[in-house]
């Protein structure tokens with residue numbers, strides 16, 4: 001194998017979009033530098049913030065927590081929040097991993113559940129949605145409910161920012177899905193940082209420029225414990241899987257496609273946002289495209 005771009009060691013990582021070739025050490029520093037650069041570039045943090053990290057136990061959120069602690073815990077307060085959607089044999093296992101890691105770190109932590117806060121687990125939702133197309137698929141309930149609880153609980157924890165583990169692949173999939181759906185309203189809400197308002201904490205995605213594969217590599221290099229069986233048992237319903245497959249194929253054939261889609265979106269974003277004005281839910285203050293947010297609408301539908 002070829003040499004590292006930065007030293008005379010053998011390269012262990014080949015990143016075709018650069019192209020970059022790095023040894024373990026230089027891959028690590030490349031990954032960490034990009035993380036800090038992302039936070040600066042999108043002005044994600046100012047001084048003395050209270051950052052509530054959404055921790056699911058998966059690789060993204062565990063790497064995010066690790067990096068925020070490593071580089072920002074001196075100037076910022078870092079707290080963790082886990083949400084239990086009530087998906088048996090999945091989230092309970094992931095949360096166990098999350099809790100173990102969080103306890104090691106001695107940071108303020110909260111665990112909230114769909115059951116307690118909404119009166120329904122995702123299994124209850126699935127029983128209602130089943131094949132009933134008019135109220136939407138099971139998976140379309142999970143995200144809005146999770147975002148709603150994330151915000152409400154972060155408010156209780158005095159957060160000034162909510163940090164989530166969304167990576168480059170996630171974001172590019174969302175952009176493509178909104179493009180295929182002709183959904184400008186939703187597309188306007190994407191991006192590295194979401195504006196806040198009274199009762200709505202701004203959300204940041206510090207792993208926004210990190211490809212999923214590299215997060216997996218970083219987690220393994222740095223021995224970051226995480227729950228790796230990441231496929232939700234309900235996700236056979238998710239349209240996202242089809243987009244993931246298609247986009248990964250494009251990235252393999254044409255390296256750099258992901259960053260190119262992201263840049264296209266960022267060039268377009270100001271005009272989309274001018275057209276699609278940001279509004280907030282009358283009931284719970286969450287960012288919303290109508291009078292009520294999708295979580296509040298969906299709660300009405302299944303109750």
Ligand SMILES: [Zn+2]
Nearest residue numbers: 004007023026
């Ligand atoms: Zn090197």
Ligand SMILES: [Zn+2]
Nearest residue numbers: 281284293296
């Ligand atoms: Zn709402």
